[in-house]
Amino acid sequence: MTETMRLDGIRAGRLGPEDLTRNFSDLHPRFSDHEALVAADRCYFCHDAPCVTACPTDIDIPLFIRQIATGMEDAAARTIFQQNILGGMCARVCPTETLCEEVCVRQVAEGKPVEIGRLQRFATDSMMAAGEHPFTRAPETGRxxxxxxxxxxxxxxxxxxxxxxxxxxxxxxxxxxxxxxxxxxxxxxxxxxxxxxxxxxxxxxxxxxxxxxxxxxxxxxxxxxxxxxxxxxxxxxxxGVGALGLEGEALGGADNAVDFIAALRQQDDLTQLPIGRNVVVIGGGMTAVDAAVQSKLLGAENVTIAYRRARDRMPASRWEQDLAASHGVRLVFGVVPHALHGDDRLREVELAYVGPDMAPTGETFRLPADQLFRAIGQKxxxxxxxxxxxxxxxxxxxxxxxxxxxxxxxxxxxxxxxxxxxxxxxxxxxxxxxxxxxxxxxx
The missing domain is CATH 3.50.50.60 (FAD/NAD(P)-binding domain)
Structure with missing residues (x-):
């Protein structure tokens, strides 16, 4: 935990244990057996399936879904793990909405894809929960x-x-x-x-x-x-995380989004994790969305994501953007940080409007902020x-x-x-x- 996260205005315990447990519950709970069968039944098992082409690990998606549909969860898990040994994590965090599910024939025809990610989680979780490992080690090579x-x-x-x-x-x-x-x-x-x-x-x-x-x-x-x-x-x-290079960046209250997320992930008791009342996140990727949404879930009252380009240029998918908005995060586009204002600590973030060519328009505005997270990419x-x-x-x-x-x-x-x-x-x-x-x- 960085020292800047213990300042006045940034405090722990904005929400109680019950609220935090509910807020940080599983985003996509595992399918039940019946739900998995119903979801698998929607797959057309396409020949030359576009979902396979869209998967960076080349998982045979129609095959593992057919295996689920026929009650062979272990075989489905093996099909996944053969190509992606971290298939359990990828089932949870992959932007399937812009990969396999985006090109699903059901999505193209009906606007509702087969839930490939959740089906993948169903299969992989089943094998991992049983403690099974699908592969054995070859004889030692000496290398x-x-x-x-x-x-x-x-x-x-x-x-x-x-x-x-x-x-x-x-x-x-x-x-x-x-x-x-x-x-x-x-x-x-x-x-x-x-x-x-x-x-x-x-x-x-x-x-x-x-x-x-x-x-x-x-x-x-x-x-x-x-x-x-x-x-x-x-x-x-x-x-490495770059600085904004702004006036006032040395004020207490400015931190890196990745450090905030890491601190949260390693915190056993979320009631002890400090968060500001007014939070501004600079950036437009999934790290920015994760930092903003989790700020809200910890009890921040006002959270804003400020991104320099238009909405359709935002690196985070539209699904991630909508997730943020559904949690009350305000998304502001076409703005860049101009200055950070405060006395002993951060009080306001000044943002400047920019055009499509990133040229300043000359207009600025200020947002109250006792905490700012940089999510501007790493190096x-x-x-x-x-x-x-x-x-x-x-x-x-x-x-x-x-x-x-x-x-x-x-x-x-x-x-x-x-x-x-x-x-x-x-x-x-x-x-x-x-x-x-x-x-x-x-x-």
């Missing part, structure tokens, strides 16, 4: 791989490599593995400690050691990792000796970097979408490329 970053890309890469018989060590800077799944996603999307439960389940494959509190560049050198291992995979995410903490492209690690093929024997994937790598499901796909594909490299192409 050792280092993975830096225990987020979705690193975990996906580690699991596939371990399944193929390699020994894997994951290094992560945080106290817990999981990356953004553990520290960066709204609590109401993954309640009940699911992120850590999923990590524990994934590690059942064997052959994976996790070392926390290890940071690349600070006691963990890339060259040493290369010398001590047969291959290295970087799934380090985007750790790579550079790794010495690795070539970059557009501020991220340059990669070719299945994640090969400019350094021999080093791969990268997930948010830190250039070219992909900053989504959990994309990170899983990139980690998996890099693992297969690493395996081919270590075995002279014998996949």
């Amino acid at each position: 050792r791989v280092a993975i830096v970053g225990a987020g979705p890309a690193g975990l996906s890469c580690a699991h596939r490599l371990a399944m193929l018989g390699h020994s894997v060590t994951i290094y992560d800077a945080r106290a817990k593995p999981g990356g953004l799944n553990e520290y960066g996603i709204a609590e109401y999307k993954t309640p009940g400690g699911f992120a850590q439960a999923e990590v524990d389940w994934l590690l059942k494959i064997g052959g994976i050691t996790v070392e926390t509190g290890r940071t690349i560049g600070a006691g963990l050198a890339l060259e040493a990792l290369r010398n001590d291992h047969d291959a290295v995979f970087l799934g380090i995410g985007l750790g 790579l903490v550079a790794v010495e000796g690795i070539a970059l492209e557009g501020g991220k690690i340059a990669v070719t093929g299945a994640g090969r970097t400019s350094v021999e024997g080093v791969w990268a994937g997930g948010d830190c790598a250039a070219g992909g979408q900053d989504l959990t499901v994309t990170a899983v796909a990139e980690g998996r594909d890099a693992a297969m490329d690493i395996h081919a490299s270590l075995t002279d192409g014998r996949v």
